[in-house]
Amino acid sequence: MPAHSPTRHPLISRRTALEVGSVSLLGMGINHLDALRAQAAGGTKHRTxxxxxxxxxxxxxxxxxxxxxxPNASAEIRGEFDPIATRTPGVQVSEHLPMLAQRSHLWSVCRTLSHGTNEHSMGHHIMLTGRSDIPTGFNPGRPMTTDHPSIAAIAGDVLRSRTNLPPAIVLPDKIVHRSGRVIPGQFAGRMGSNRDPWIIEASPFHAQSYGAFPDYAFDHQQRGGTDKRVFKTPHLKLSQGMTHSRMSNRIQLLKELGAQRQMLDNAGQVESFDRYRAAAISLLNDDKVHYAMDVTSADDKIQERYGKNSFGWSLLMARRLVETGVNLVQVNLGNNESWDTHGNIFPHLKDKLLPPTDRAVSALLDDLHESGQLKDTLVVMCSEFGRTPKISQLAKVYANPGRDHWGATQSILLAGGGVKGGRVVGKTDKIGGFPIDQPQKPENFAATIYKALGLPQTAFWQDDVDRPHYIYEGEPIPGLT
Structure with a gap:
């Protein structure tokens, strides 16, 4: 029975440089550097x-x-937007997704993903874990150790790194509610916090600002607040005076001290801490890592194609991380429930949310397609749920109408990774409220991702007492390949 993946991944703060010079001599076990190099050389639990x-x-x-x-429904259902034709005959999308419409040969859509909750935290947990059942002890106010592990956490555990980076990364932030509470479902849960996915925090939290800052930042309730956030990618550097030569000398000394630390290394806490330090050294020496993360210094033409905003920079970083060898990158486009359009739905989607998403996702698909990587890279886009068929007005809070939460159905975009473009899976009723053909579960969505990552149906993760927990809870969404 295979052991756990030996790599554990720390969170990189946008404000914190990785300072090798500040690491004490006894703060890092050099034996883990050897393991990390062996990992990079090709040993994998699941080769893919x-x-x-x-x-x-x-x-x-x-x-x-x-x-x-x-478009044929009554006004209170159809809304203000008009459909436009895509490159695929018979398939239409919103007029505010013109770039994706031109690229419909690269993507398909499933219109019938469904689950049973209309509550944000529970919906996040369901979609980020790919599990419809709610775990015992679930708390919508904060993550719990009994939560199901997220898709990112599972991928990070059962896959081995192909580079000095971990196999699964989340960016540009963890998902936080405007109240400051952290949304459950994003972490390793019952796998243990030492297997939380590696989170790159490049997008500062703002309680009243949403969307793709700086150009597309907005406030759902139009309270007039300012947003001065800056997108900051991780700053990886040696501390002042710590040259690569001096660092090599430090590593050699650590080798000599290694034998004295054998007893400490047998303690799990120390061992995990050592791996973080080893990973830090590896990152500092890898030019590919610097290239992947330093997206705000990319050529202006590249930044313009993706968009000079948090959505564009995030997807550019994701594309570069995949190019570098990361298996799964989860990109949270819009923290603080940016897409929660209870009110002002039409101006905010038209002017603030759909344009930067349309541009950034289109640029991502173009780059992957032109490089030949799209065939081996699945791109999926979803939310925790859809919106109600009927438009409503919460006049006390919002100036204009919107739609409320709706778990019964949502549309998800899929491209690459074996998915053929121009396909539509499933059909909803005449008001877009319920699936009437080919309903799909979150378990099918997760299975689609696991299959694209090359994981067999027999794949499992092990808990701390070596009990196996099988990963697949459903079948991949049919009709896409």
């Missing part, structure tokens, strides 16, 4: 050269204003 970019739109993308428009 396949990848996934998992785009998550926190808040709930409206299917009626994106990929499942109902």
């Amino acid at each position: 050269a396949k990848s996934c970019i998992f785009i998550f739109l926190s808040g709930g993308l409206s299917q009626h204003e994106s990929f499942d428009m109902k």
